[in-house]
Each structure stands twice: as C-alpha cells, then as structure tokens.
Amino acid sequence: MYNSLVALASMGGLGIVLSVGLVIAAKKFAVQVDERIEEIEIALPGVNCGACGFAGCRSLAEAIAEGKAPVNGCPVGGIDVASKIAEIMGTASGNAPERKVAQVLCKGGCAEATQRAEYDGPNDCRIMNIIQGGDKGCTYGCLGGGTCVEVCPFNAMYMNENGLPVVIEEKCTGCGKCVEACPRDIIILVGEEYGVHIRCRSFAPGKEVRQVCKVGCIACRRCEKECPYDAITVTNNLAQIDYDKCTVCRKCVAVCPVHTIEEQEGKPEIKAKKAG
C-alpha cells in the first residue's frame, strides 16, 4: 500500500513538474496564429481533396488568410463557401469558382472492346496495367478495374454493367483524385459547361483501333473538317478537342462514323464564344 502511494505520488509529481514546465514554455514560445485561419478552415469542406492546388484545407485557409489565395479558391465548396470566407475576410465575395467535372474518355466497355487475355488477378487498374498492359485488346482504353471509383472521396462515380466508370456530375467536385489514380490517363477534368467529348485516348492507327474496339477513334478527320471553330485537331491518330475553342455546337457528333464523339444532355451551346 505504502509502495503504491509512493509510486503514485512520485509519478504524479513528475507529471506536474513537467506540465508546469511545458506551460511556461508554451507561454514563452507562443506563436501568433491568425484567428481567421481557424474560421476559414471550418468554412471549408474539410475533405482535404487538394483540388485547390494546396496540400489540404488547412493550407488553403492559411493562404487565404495571408492573401495569397483568392476567397473563392475552393472549387469544391462553390459560391456558398466563397461567400462565407469573404465574410470572414471582410472582402467582397468573388465569383463562383469555375466548376470542373471529371470526364471518362473511353467508351470501350465489355460490349465494344475485345478481350485478349483472361485476367484473374486483383481488381485494381494499376496492377492490371503493369501486367502486360492489361487484358483488353486496346492498350490505351479503360481497364474496368474501378480504381477511379474506389478513390473518389465523394462517391461521385460508379461502374456500369458494361464495365466502364460513370461520373455522377452533380456529385463530382473536380478534385482530380480519379485523374491521378487512372494508370491510363483516361480521365480528365473539364469545365462543367462543356457537353461534347471525344471519348477515346488511343494513339493506335485507325486499322488497329477497328480490330480491338467498335467505338474507338479511327482518326478519319471528319470531325476536324466539320468543326467551324477549329476546336478539333487530329494528331497521332487521335482527335482531341480544345475546350477553350469548343462552343458545344454538336456538329462533330453527327459526323463521327464510329460514335466516339458523345454529347451530353442539358449542356446548351455556348453562344457568347462565337463572337470571339
């Protein structure tokens, strides 16, 4: 009994002495922290997705408080968060940050693309890609392992029955996690207003593409000729859209013989761009 009391007292005493020392040190080495950083951090979504270009919500909050980043720096939070932060900073709220959403640039699912081998390993695209470039005939297309779906922090993606990932655009915040995860670089971030996409990333010549995929770009250049705004160029056997020039006029959609180019509903033509 006596022993345990001594033990208790000595360890407790040691703890108290050390904590007093730490309190004194904390006073002496106190760092002035901008109070607004805390407030801004609370206003931010707090998922640390990194879409703003900073290491996390805390880093963005620090940058905003120091004036190094705009109040609308968070693309995920949109206008609501921007106006809250503007209130904290005492400045006018900026415009809503441009919202980007992920687009999957491959249409070759189980039904359209050929299979060249039987894959029996872990269901992870990054592993599939290392092993001889995957089981699909096309070495550029989606592997269908669903790694992008797994890494999405917002549950904004799912795999459809055809073995391709689908982006739920209402939920997508453009954080870019899927873009990073995809070993084939099939996913890109595009401004949400753009509703026409060339869904193929194959640099193979047209003939080879036809052999392995029904919907791959064969580089026939019809879309390039059709586009009134020079937004489409065919280089390295692949048509690509320059979204800065695209006005979502949908003329290319109709001429594509293999239906690689796809339009999305509810995204009207951008009239303002025509003048420029």
Add this chain to the structure above:
Amino acid sequence: MEYLLLFIGTVIVNNFVLVQFLGICPFLGVSKQVSTSVGMGIATTFVMVMAALASWLIEHFILVPLDLVYLRTLSFILVIAALVQLVEMFLHKSIPGLYRAMGIFLPLITTNCAVLGLSLNAVLRSYNLGESLVYGFGAGVGFTLALILMAGIREELEFADIPKPLKGAAIALITAGLLSLAFSGFAGMI
C-alpha cells in the same frame, strides 16, 4: 580518452540506426532531403542529450532512492514526451519552415525507440552522468549521420533509372540494408 572511445563507438560501431536498428521509422520517413534530415537529426540529438540527462537524474534521484525501478520505462517516456513538446514549441516559434517540413515526424520523436533505447541502455550499463551525456550525444550524432547518408543517396536515387517494381519504398529499403551492411564492417573495431 574513455569518453572519446565511447563517443566513436556509439556513433559508428554501434550506430543506433544502422547497427542496432532503433529509430527506423524517421530514418525512412524523413530521409528524402538532406536539409530536412539535418534538421531532424539536430532536433533528435537535442532530445537525446536532454533525455540522457533527465533519465540519469530520474534514475538516481527518484527511482533508486524510492525503490521504484519498475517504473523506469513509464517515467522515461513521460520525460521524453515533455522534451519533444518543448522542442516542437521552440521550432514552431523560431524555425517555422523546418517545423512544417518535418511535419508529423517531429511529434513522433516521442515514440522514436532510439530515444527510449538510449535512456534505458544508459541506465542498464550503469553509466555515470558524464558517460550518459556523451552516450546521448553520440547516439544523436550517429542518428544524424545515418539520416544524412540515407538522404544523400535518396536524393541521387531520384534521378537514377530504377526498375519500375523497385521504385519508391522498395529501393529505399534495399539502400538501407546495404548501408547497414556497410556499417557492420565496423564491428569489433573498438
């Protein structure tokens, strides 16, 4: 002379990281850049010297007189944790850049087994105060040496043509193994 032998023995022959395999976590975690590894090494060395001093004092003025030797590990960890807190506050105030670069590994010095290993070893080998301090300083210098060597190699590795399956952690572990092998050549020197 005795102190010098002890110092060199601790730094090189019985290097804490590469020979005794203590403190592997920060050794791999903070050895990507020479500059941060120097900072980490200095911070750890400071903690180690202070821990050697504090553990000697606690052992000889609290634990032994009160017959509480069985509380050694507990009390040493307590002191180490407090010391690390102190270093953290100091760095946050005076060198915020280094504070940010070291990140989570700074508070993790608390759980760095090299620091606790040093305190316990010093007591078990019944070193006197002077020997304990030299031992602590040597351990810190040895830790810093290992960290800087590793960081130097890893900086070069960034530009090396490493086979794909070996990239990242794999090559780091192989490098650490080779370094450790090299240090085993010092065995029996003292």
